[in-house]
Amino acid sequence: MVSDWVLPDEVLADAPSYTPRPHELADLELLLSGAYAPLNRFLGTEDVDSVAAAGTLADGTQWPTPVTLHVPADTVSSLDSSSPMSRVLVLTDPEGVPVAAVDAVELTPVGDGSVRVAGPVRRIGEVLHGPFRRLRATPAATRETLTTQRVLGVIADRPLHRPQLAEISRAAHTLAAHVLILIPVAGLGPDGLPPAVLVRSIMAARDRLPKSTIVAVPLSQRGDDVRDGLLSSRVAAAYGATHLLSMGRSFAAGGSGVRIMLPRQLCYDARDGQWRALEDVEPPFRRQAMSPSEISDMLDRGFGLPDWHTPPAVAAELRRARPPRRKRGVVVFMTGLSGSGKSTIARGVYDALLETGERTVSLFDGDVVRRLLSSELGFSGTDREANIRRIAYVASEVAHHHGVALCCPIAPYAAGRAEARRMAAEAGADFILVHVSTPLEVCEERDRKGLYAKARAGVIESFTGITDPYEVPKNADLTVDTSEIAVDEAIGQVIDYLVDGGWIETVPY
Numbered sequence: 001m002v003s004d005w006v007l008p009d010e011v012l013a014d015a016p017s018y019t020p021r022p023h024e025l026a027d028l029e030l031l032l033s034g035a036y037a038p039l040n041r042f043l044g045t046e047d048v049d050s051v052a053a054a055g056t057l058a059d060g061t062q063w064p065t066p067v068t069l070h071v072p073a074d075t076v077s078s079l080d081s082s083s084p085m086s087r088v089l090v091l092t093d094p095e096g097v098p099v100a101a102v103d104a105v106e107l108t109p110v111g112d113g114s115v116r117v118a119g120p121v122r123r124i125g126e127v128l129h130g131p132f133r134r135l136r137a138t139p140a141a142t143r144e145t146l147t148t149q150r151v152l153g154v155i156a157d158r159p160l161h162r163p164q165l166a167e168i169s170r171a172a173h174t175l176a177a178h179v180l181i182l183i184p185v186a187g188l189g190p191d192g193l194p195p196a197v198l199v200r201s202i203m204a205a206r207d208r209l210p211k212s213t214i215v216a217v218p219l220s221q222r223g224d225d226v227r228d229g230l231l232s233s234r235v236a237a238a239y240g241a242t243h244l245l246s247m248g249r250s251f252a253a254g255g256s257g258v259r260i261m262l263p264r265q266l267c268y269d270a271r272d273g274q275w276r277a278l279e280d281v282e283p284p285f286r287r288q289a290m291s292p293s294e295i296s297d298m299l300d301r302g303f304g305l306p307d308w309h310t311p312p313a314v315a316a317e318l319r320r321a322r323p324p325r326r327k328r329g330v331v332v333f334m335t336g337l338s339g340s341g342k343s344t345i346a347r348g349v350y351d352a353l354l355e356t357g358e359r360t361v362s363l364f365d366g367d368v369v370r371r372l373l374s375s376e377l378g379f380s381g382t383d384r385e386a387n388i389r390r391i392a393y394v395a396s397e398v399a400h401h402h403g404v405a406l407c408c409p410i411a412p413y414a415a416g417r418a419e420a421r422r423m424a425a426e427a428g429a430d431f432i433l434v435h436v437s438t439p440l441e442v443c444e445e446r447d448r449k450g451l452y453a454k455a456r457a458g459v460i461e462s463f464t465g466i467t468d469p470y471e472v473p474k475n476a477d478l479t480v481d482t483s484e485i486a487v488d489e490a491i492g493q494v495i496d497y498l499v500d501g502g503w504i505e506t507v508p509y
């Protein structure tokens, strides 16, 4: 499985180290555990090209997705891919603990200052923490426990409500198969549920599953349904699945050897409370399964999920993870040019929420952030990114604990705003992007701090809107242009949005 290259301690001690990005760490764990067998390495140029062109590795093995590792060029500048003792890269977990070493047989610059590091990986330490680690059995250990001839794999990337439970029972019964539930835990699921919540909700349905083995797998979605489906099939096969139930997503066997089971559309039969094939229930007695968005909507509004659709224990987990919006944490993230009105609006919203007392609220005002959180940072692209990441991190923590976090940095880059949105989602909170879209001419006309004049005169460099870019958001949840409205009206637009969406109930005066 893993290669047997020799790794003397002194080589390891001198090797550079790097913490891969989350999806690369997930790939690493799958490589090390044997879930990606026969793959035991990060791919190099020949394999990457072959996967893209033909869906196979260079040696002809079917393989759907490029499993690659990109590392900043500086980190690997001392490596020499032609010398076995000088090409070891140590990979660490986010806390800096070494978990693996790569024998970097190929180092390929890929632009943006990164190098693709390709080569076999070897485990040098255990990842010991993380919720539900006990469910992370290796493929080999899992296969050992599976004694039936047929094993029905289920990729449970969403909670299991009664229709899904009925589908699994029906398929397991038809095949006389043991059930193998694989829970992807490498990131947010398709419903935006953090992994620990997804696992808890599946465990809450355990009693209603036929005889099952439950395993948490660091499988992540890469955004290409077909290739993701193929990879899932391969991983399911590695864990011992002979069949895979295609629930909600399309899977294909893709050389994995598993057989894909297509589900039948089931509906609830109001006469006796059974879930049956749609065509077997007369229309007056049929109740269709709820869609994920209907379920989210009910939770957002604080309605319980009905017993006919969701086992009470599952409903309780989901209610806890996704409380009604009036109780859920939210990051209100205002972005816009300097002088557009972000701080003025944020302060107004803050005061209004203090007045109603309904929510705990924190304001991360620009000046305060720059003084306390980001005092050493300037306005280069990298510094601005770091500034936004810090604000997003602290705001997400506030929202994780069910508070309202108001942020008002310029946040000129779409990537930083997207990261802030993702961090809030991972904290189980909502994220509202408010674009304060006041045009540059108006901001410059206001020039409250005289900075635009200085920027025009070349006294200040890299000034947003003048000599530094502002990427206009394409995904703002609310847009407020303050050029032709009064301050109170601008504040009112944000408050109305919060009231209409259910994040606050009391309308402040």
Ligand SMILES: Nc1ncnc2c1ncn2[C@@H]1O[C@H](COP(=O)(O)OS(=O)(=O)O)[C@@H](OP(=O)(O)O)[C@H]1O
Pocket: 337, 338, 339, 343, 366, 367, 370, 379, 383, 384, 385, 387, 388, 408, 409, 410, 411, 412, 449, 451, 460, 461, 462, 463, 464, 468
């Ligand atoms: N070069 C340059 N570009 C933009 N802005 C500058 C610059 N230098 C100083 N300032 C002042 O700093 C405030 C912006 O800080 P932010 O933390 O919001 O910026 S960023 O989000 O990190 O881009 C911004 O304050 P606001 O007017 O409150 O937005 C400016 O007054």
Ligand SMILES: Nc1ncnc2c1ncn2[C@@H]1O[C@H](COP(=O)(O)OP(=O)(O)O)[C@@H](O)[C@H]1O
Pocket: 336, 337, 338, 339, 340, 341, 342, 343, 344, 345, 366, 408, 436, 446, 448, 482, 483, 485, 486, 487, 488, 490, 491
């Ligand atoms: N409708 C409005 N909403 C917000 N600010 C407004 C509005 N109309 C005029 N202004 C003025 O514009 C300026 C905006 O400054 P500020 O809130 O500090 O902007 P930013 O935080 O985006 O740099 C303030 O002087 C404010 O009084």
